[in-house]
Amino acid sequence: MTLTMNYCYRLYPDAIQEQTMLHWLEISRKVYNYALREIKDWVNSRKCSLDYCSLEREYIIPADKPFPTYYNQQNALPQAKKEFPLLAEAPSQVLQTTIRRLHDAWNYFQHRGFGFPRFKKFGQMKSMLFPQFKTNPITGWQIALPKVGKMPINLHRPIPEGFVVKQVRVLRKADRWEVVLTIKSEVSIPIAQPHGEAIGIDLGLEKFLTTSDREFIARPRFLTSLYRELELLQRKYARTKKGSKNRQKVRKQVARFHNHIANVRKDWQFKLANHLCTKEGIGIVLVEDLNLKAMSRGMLRKHTQDAAFGQFLNLLEWVAKKHQVYFARVNPDRTSQTCPKCGTHTGKKELSERMHRCGECGYETDRDHAASEVIRLRGLEQLSTQGLWGIENAYAVGLPGTEETPSRSEAKPRKRKTRNAKL
Structure with missing residues (x-):
């Protein structure tokens, strides 16, 4: 059994690190809006009726072009970095998780039928995700993040033994920074049973x-x-x-x-x-x-x-x-x-x-x-x-279907027909 927990801590970056992370959030916002623009353009280009064309819009995207899925937009990031060198300043996995966030919102909209994803204004991107680490990013009272280095962290409660840090989400709240650590461990925790x-x-x-x-x-x-x-x-x-x-x-x-x-x-x-x-x-x-x-x-x-x-x-x-x-x-x-x-x-x-x-x-x-x-x-x-x-157990009383009824006791077992019997 895998146990997953989230621990939230206070983060204390210096002035240069803070400006760097704010810059990454702005890059992530632009990537999010560009990917959403591709989705909206593809959807709008398919709104024309079958028997006539609209006077306000026309096919801005070829009819045979597939829907811009998460994998298509993620695979387009390397080419986009060559055209826009600004994207290379942010970690690649942060941009990939930003596109994943957009498509999670799109899938949720498709599931419930309302709540189309919106464009994010300046300063509305509040978090970024680092999905994986080769080694433990926590070293004493510091946390090491890609391309930004080590930053002081307030470990007000220690990470339990046997748990490994899987991913890190950095949050911007007002004028403070917080970090959410997702830790996992292969442990067996007993499920609470009714008592008392x-x-x-x-x-x-x-x-x-x-x-x-x-x-x-x-x-x-x-x-x-x-x-x-x-x-x-x-x-x-x-x-x-x-x-x-x-x-x-x-x-x-x-x-x-x-x-x-x-x-x-x-x-x-x-x-x-x-x-x-x-x-x-x-x-x-x-x-x-x-x-x-x-x-x-x-x-x-x-x-x-x-x-x-x-x-x-x-x-x-x-x-x-x-x-x-x-x-x-x-x-x-x-x-x-x-x-x-x-x-x-x-x-x-x-x-x-x-x-x-x-x-x-x-x-x-x-x-x-x-x-x-x-x-x-x-x-x-x-x-x-x-x-x-x-869940049937030995302590349950009156489980449905366990009592013997007259129809069950008097019923005769049926003979199962086989292919040899028909022959």
Whole structure:
């Protein structure tokens, strides 16, 4: 089994190295835009109808020329370097991975049917990838990259023994540089099995989450609480002159402010995930499988995106694996309309109604707490009836298809017809 992890570190290039990497990012942006221009020209040249030609466009590319695939554009890079010597200043593999990024976006557009790749403006290319290394690029407290040499790196956590650095991605965030190391190792990590007590988690905007053991976590408003300060910075940026140094200075201030909000949010979610997974006796964490894309397009989309439920669920899953806690997602349909005590459907509730009251059994509790209890019961039911989500094991109870029915016991075995019997 191959284990792959990403470790992020702070990078400290000097002035010359920083200018060199910024220059490479600009070259990568031009290669990206040129390759995208080839794709758009090929697509536009095939938009003419079969029975008549358009008065606005004509075949600018021969009809028998194939689509500019990734391999065609990658193989054209050596000839392009002869015509444009500027391309030879950047590492060849960085340019190849840039074209790969474009075609990944193109394939994603073909798969979902919308989101055509766009041209990148000046400064919009923020990262570059070094896909392979012959030797370990980490030497003590430095990292060695092709054509730029060694740079100081803050190894705040050491790379585990037995792991090898496979690729390195250099990121430009506001006025700082970061490096993401992809490390791999052939190790066997046991998969967390259900054990201990189970906890159900319900996510919401009034309260960030509510657990089935009556723990209520308030939702910090990371963006909305600092929106006034961000609004002033953006207004200051809008009033600066285009192309001026003051405009670039204010742009970095806005970018640093956005990074600060993102870092505070991620740090808080990491601490909350560790708090939930390190509770005494907790061995199963069950959450609802929300349609986050639909939630981010509703009336409360700003608050939903500020809460970052998708990022929190991914962090919670990672932290659960780290602590050997079983993590699973359950069906979120009608969790707030079902009574956790008797299973009665109580009907649709308005958002202003924050209490759950069952007319059958008389159970009353907080609405979010009742939903978290339903999530817990659904997760446990799926574990017991399906055997770890369809994986049959000795601990599963009531596996479908294992019981003996009267039709099976009374049925007579059929005789298999063979070719010799027909003869």
